[in-house]
Amino acid sequence: MKTKIVVDSASSLYALKGVDFACVPLKIITDDAEYLDDGTLDAVGMARTLRTYKGKTSTSCPNVSDWLAAYEGADEVYAITITGTLSGSYNAAQLAAEEYQQENPGKRVFVLDSLSTGPEQYLLAEHLQSELAAGHEFDAVCEEMLRYHKHTHLLFSLESLANLARNGRVKPAVAAVARMLGIRVIGQASEIGELDVLCKTRGEHGALERIVLELKGHGYNGGKLQISHCDNPAAAERLKHMVQAVFDGAEVTVTPCGGLCSYYAELGGLLVGYEDGEA
Numbered sequence: 001m002k003t004k005i006v007v008d009s010a011s012s013l014y015a016l017k018g019v020d021f022a023c024v025p026l027k028i029i030t031d032d033a034e035y036l037d038d039g040t041l042d043a044v045g046m047a048r049t050l051r052t053y054k055g056k057t058s059t060s061c062p063n064v065s066d067w068l069a070a071y072e073g074a075d076e077v078y079a080i081t082i083t084g085t086l087s088g089s090y091n092a093a094q095l096a097a098e099e100y101q102q103e104n105p106g107k108r109v110f111v112l113d114s115l116s117t118g119p120e121q122y123l124l125a126e127h128l129q130s131e132l133a134a135g136h137e138f139d140a141v142c143e144e145m146l147r148y149h150k151h152t153h154l155l156f157s158l159e160s161l162a163n164l165a166r167n168g169r170v171k172p173a174v175a176a177v178a179r180m181l182g183i184r185v186i187g188q189a190s191e192i193g194e195l196d197v198l199c200k201t202r203g204e205h206g207a208l209e210r211i212v213l214e215l216k217g218h219g220y221n222g223g224k225l226q227i228s229h230c231d232n233p234a235a236a237e238r239l240k241h242m243v244q245a246v247f248d249g250a251e252v253t254v255t256p257c258g259g260l261c262s263y264y265a266e267l268g269g270l271l272v273g274y275e276d277g278e279a
């Protein structure tokens with residue numbers, strides 16, 4: 001019985017040891033270039049180029065064929081996608097699952113819409129890996145992932161909202177005001193997978209303090225927490241130490257954003273995936 005975990009590259013997760021694994025890449029597209037988020041992309045270099053780029057930019061999700069290729073050869077597939085509210089990746093993964101099962105009777109595919117991105121997807125994939133390592137059956141694993149997903153969340157701190165505004169993820173007026181006033185935006189992935197602005201703050205330290213307060217308010221009490229950053233390792237490490245100082249037993253890891261997350265988080269951005277106390 002061959003089991004496989006498949007994610008899209010919005011997870012910024014390109015390899016997972018100890019399990020058959022595949023990452024399906026998204027693309028960042030400009031009038032001059034196309035960036036494939038396949039784990040070899042210089043995400044920071046791309047973000048620096050796009051900071052001063054004046055042309056149009058967009059993203060492209062994997063299609064059904066991309067997902068089918070990732071499922072190939074597996075008897076049981078567990079797929080985790082970026083929020084289906086803001087991307088077609090989940091829909092493509094689900095259509096591919098239906099086709100794969102029709103063409104391969106007896107094989108099974110579970111597709112989980114993370115309703116999020118980046119480090120929350122990462123946490124979901126890690127939890128899935130632990131469930132498979134424990135030898136649990138397909139239906140039990142699916143049930144546990146749906147339960148666990150209710151207790152994972154995403155916060156973000158962004159210096160710029162330009163690319164989010166260009167692609168209709170936030171209102172252009174919000175992005176313009178933030179840029180003019182030098183404001184950092186603190187937000188979250190909502191329960192329906194949209195990006196909600198929680199508050200605005202000035203200065204990096206104020207943003208980090210606000211994230212810690214939001215963690216308290218959203219039920220974090222020292223479980224797993226993943227910080228992803230776009231070319232801002234110093235702030236990520238500061239936040240890590242702040243979290244560990246406030247929450248006993250906090251399991252904090254820091255990783256760089258991949259291509260898709262770097263595109264939306266932009267330079268200086270932080271994404272924080274975490275478990276609440278009931279995880």
